[in-house]
Ligand code: SF4
């Protein structure tokens with residue numbers, strides 16, 4: 491686990507996704523593919539083999555017509571803080587190659603493709619299926635190579651990749667700040683591609699530690715929840731939903747369990763330990 | 764009696780065979796050292812010449828001693844690196860001196876509207892994110908600290924390319940054993956970065972600090 495350099499203030503970049511606003515259009519996925527050079531194949535019908543850093547899941551309330559309700563849940567890497575908010579993320583703690591680490595200054599979990607040797611232990615450890623394996627070398631249709639993003643390195647066959655919260659954008663924003671003689675970034679200077687692409691502004695992104703960022707208050711709202719909170723993975727991706735059945739879907743709660751209370755307890759335990 | 768003299772001859776034979784072994788060992792050792800330290804580097808690295816023999820010293824004097832006259836930061840924080848043809852052309856549209864290198868530059872690049880394919884001594888692989896802004900602006904470092912005193916050179920040295928990796932020899936450093944000071948500025952392997960970061964910031968930094 492890396493120490494925090496003395497000169498930088500700790501940030502905790504996170505995302506708040508308003509499920510009431512998400513229409514399931516998939517613009518975030520498209521933006522992510524383009525931004526991060528995520529490869530795809532001609533035949534993408536086998537979704538088990540698809541690579542994506544964010545995917546939109548569909549859940550419903552299980553009721554027959556006309557009471558059926560549907561909800562779409564965009565799922566990037568949750569950038570888990572781990573139990574003591576110290577980067578004991580499930581994936582980081584199992585990687586034998588230190589090909590993935592937790593950045594104490596931003597809370598972002600990295601993935602270093604040139605270091606990964608493809609054992610896929612991290613994929614087994616990640617409870618959110620955020621990690622994807624490159625079974626093939628990427629191939630882009632002829633002209634698309636010219637559109638690859640030079641700020642993100644392309645992956646090769648045999649390594650794992652995952653959402654980085656567009657870390658390269660953070661790097662670029664920091665460069666700009668350095669040149670202007672600043673240390674701090676403004677909220678709009680560092681935004682992920684998916685957050686910017688979302689047509690309904692369902693996805694918001696920022697520093698969860700910074701009260702001036704919108705995610706600060708949104709993540710603390712009454713209807714905010716995270717996925718599988720009882721695992722104490724401490725994700726930095728929060729969801730908002732006004733519907734109680736949606737919030738219940740966030741974990742495998744038993745029938746009759748008071749899930750709001752359980753969640754509250756889990757959250758407190760994770761934060762204070 | 765006869766056994767004793769037999770023993771003596773055997774001992775003498777042992778002594779002379781010891782010398783033979785030693786001599787052969789030395790020949791082997793010297794041969795491996797030569798092949799490892801002289802022949803292997805020659806084999807491993809191919810040598811290339813820069814397309815134009817650029818004189819940094821003359822330009823530095825003309826530009827008021829500022830590296831950033833040609834190697835500058837863009838407004839968005841990115842670093843321009845080697846100047847483009849456009850930037851060179853702003854002075855060298857037509858010959859300013861009788862220099863043969865300038866003439867070559869104008870004939871082969873300006874007149875044909877072609878970028879100069881400079882060989883970058885410090886080029887890193889595409890998985891590396893290096894922030895010039897953080898080092899030059901944030902940490903107030905001098906260019907020469909990492910790049911060596913290239914600003915006062917009158918000629919470009921040859922570029923040695925690792926035949927296996929395709930990257931410049933400067934990244935590894937001149938010495939195969941990585942002993943002593945690097946000849947031109949600093950060595951630029953990952954551990955070299957980490958070592959300096961540990962010393963200067965108290966932490967090697969996280970992976971994403973330098974990777975993308
Ligand atoms: S697949 Fe790569 S990143 Fe994942 S645990 Fe193995 S070496 Fe580490």
Ligand code: SF4
Nearest residue numbers: 567568569570581616
């Ligand atoms: S969501 Fe999965 S890949 Fe992302 S930090 Fe958590 S365990 Fe690791």
